[in-house]
Amino acid sequence: MNLTLRIWRQKGPEDKGRMVTYPVDDVSPDMSFLEMLDVLNERLILAGEDPVAFDHDCREGICGMCGLMINGDAHGPQRGTTACQLHMRQFTDGETIDIEPWRASAFPVVKDLVVNRSAFDKIIAAGGYITAPTGSAPEAHSTPVAKANADAAFESAACIGCGACVAACPNGSGMLFTAAKLTQLSLLPQGQPERYTRVIGMVDAHDEAGFGGCTNAGECTPACPKGIPLNTIGRLNRDYLAATAKGAGNTPGS
């Protein structure tokens, strides 16, 4: 396949950035999208040009490190697929492909296609955990968990923290990411004691990090490579409302 790539190039956070066109020939349909970029970069390096910086690591769709806007779609055209697992057989010979970084005010561009997603870590640090210091755990079978709850918790826990939901959202909101973790932990008996302090902490951290609010645009779930359901956000809102009514869970017996 022969393709024309138009790639966002930006030297650093201060640079204005621009789209640059690169023809790429002899692309095999069996290549992954990132392998196609590898081929381009090899060529750029030998030509003495700066290769395109992009984040990637596991290349099997689980680490969440890669993230590209491909023709305006987060992770490209194939549903439920990260950029690293997207294969070139999804494109046609002669096509022009636009490749851009995630664009959101909470994810500033570091260089080219690389963005800073540390805001996600701050949301987790603000409550996205169950406090269980090492050594304090009771026997695992002391608390059974209904299979349906365990399965639904798993479904939300499958989030890889890639940021596609934020990139796809017209408001640059990180609500799906936040709601996924909240849903997982609030469905488990171990997560109950901190349920209401958690939701307040995480939502506050989300807002402080510069993410936009959720207006139910619904663009996030279709862009999510792991299909985190939109109804997790409803769950977040219910818990947030309950938490604010309860005064962050500080009323004993509530």
Add this chain to the structure above:
Amino acid sequence: MELFTEGDPIADTKAPAGPVEKRWETRRFEAKLVNPANRRKLTVIVVGTGLAGGSAAATLAEQGYHVKSYCYQDSPRRAHSIAAQGGINAAKNYRNDGDSVHRLFYDTVKGGDFRSRESNVHRLAEVSVNIIDQCVAQGVPFAREYGGLLDTRSFGGAQVQRTFYARGQTGQQLLLGAYQALERQIGLGNVEMNARHEMLELVVIDGKARGIVVRDLVTGEISTEMADAVVLASGGYGNVFYLSTNAKGCNVTATWRAHRKGAYFANPCYTQIHPTCIPVSGDHQSKLTLMSESLRNDGRVWVPKTKGDDRSPKDIGEDERDYYLERIYPSFGNLVPRDIASRAAKNVCDEGRGVGPTKLGVYLDFADAIDRLGRKAIEAKYGNLFEMYERITGEDPYEVPMRIYPAVHYTMGGLWVDYDLQSTIPGLFVIGEANFSDHGANRLGASALMQGLADGYFVLPTTIANYLASGPLDTVDASHPAAVEARTDVEDRIQRLLAVNGDRTVDSFHRELGQIMWEHCGMERSEAGLRKAIGEIRDLREQFWQRVKVSGTGEELNQSLEKAGRVADFFELAELMCIDALHREESCGGHFRAEHQTPDGEAQRDDDRFAYVAAWEFTATGEPSVLHKEDLKFEYVHPTQRSYK
């Protein structure tokens, strides 16, 4: 020139004497403690945030130490432990199927082909039960039965069902549990997290590990970080083969730099080749993808009986198929350990019976399981793996059998550590895949997650206290001559890499190195092949330093420079791996020497000559390393020829 010299033997002096089941308890009692008020005055550096590093950093911070954590990824949640699919072993015996701590210990020593330390392995089996409790308390969503209790499944090398799992994403869920515990400590100000930082040198002062030199991968800034102890949790070195199931960034630099500073490297040739990976599709291939071993619970492995049979699998009748694992190993069948399954696949392909476009593949067929259990049941168990397979190959495994082939997956070798997980440099501790300790010559499936978390949550936090309690150490800072020298070395090396400005990319060298290693130091090794490889590696390393082209500068985000430094270290490691493989004139676990096999082609150990750990001491670049042997004693599990027939 001789390839190596032999030095004095080495021994683990930390494991207490007495019955194996009492040793950990004894060590815990004998280990010195640090007063809680003194802990916050002590700084511990932890390099890597996978299962071992993440759990260690979180636990040390919970205990009150000041922790500095480093990872090369953009977030501690991304370490490659996240990609582990199948599960985690624990001797809970919830199935009442005859499991026990002793049986897990026994299976692991046997599975490791009698090349691991009994004391360490027993401790691992003991601690395994606490890991499950810990992870459940953190909210790890393990698979459960309808009654609400935890589900388990079987895995290779065991006849009991002791593997806990979270669909095909067990590593991800366990890692996120550790990551969340770590983030909690970051939020509380107990851990200083440094993502996008890479350790490039170890600082050793007065014989003790006192710090590291790191590069900020965004700005290129080099800094020296000091501490009272350093913990390396930087993973394995499978990427020396270029193509492996490791993440692209996985590298040996942290442990190799420590090795050059005096930490012995143990058993570098022990490499695990995983039998169930998606075959290579072309020259562009940048990594290989694993299909969880759990698939072998329901999938049947076969190739055509006749050489060169090009028909589509559905046209090949039952009587024309060779279910070779079931045929050769009737009692374990498709669930033989990884080394055995991999070599069997290589053998049938070498016979010309391989399948797929490259003929380097065998079928993993689910047709019988789908008939027996229904498509829905298979979907529930393996749905995500089947989807991943289809995305990569464009083939639907519900309709057409999967094609699989072995790929490099895990490295059992690593820095030598004693029972306390301390290397030969005092104050330098090594945990998880980065050390050599528990798996001998072959790791059983679902045991990597177990070891990473055992080391990080339970073992290291106890043993490192014993070291720190012997302080206080002298106060030193980054202006100490040894620290300045380490930093200058790092800066010089970066300048050297940038200055070559040759005509070949880093990847082209890495790919070529990988081919040499796969050919001669992969599934089957021979004296002639290894000698040839050593020569080729040396030539290629020389060329690398003359012809490599690294673009850009050191003062920016520069991924080509990052790769160049890692590949330079892989060259040195590759040579040591081949020397280790050459000197070990026996076959054991993942190390198969063509000259040493039984008449029916199984690995032939030589316990009289090789029942030892080979711990290598670095001398100088290009100079022979010194071999130190740690004799292994088996008091409980008596070495026999491993048989899974």
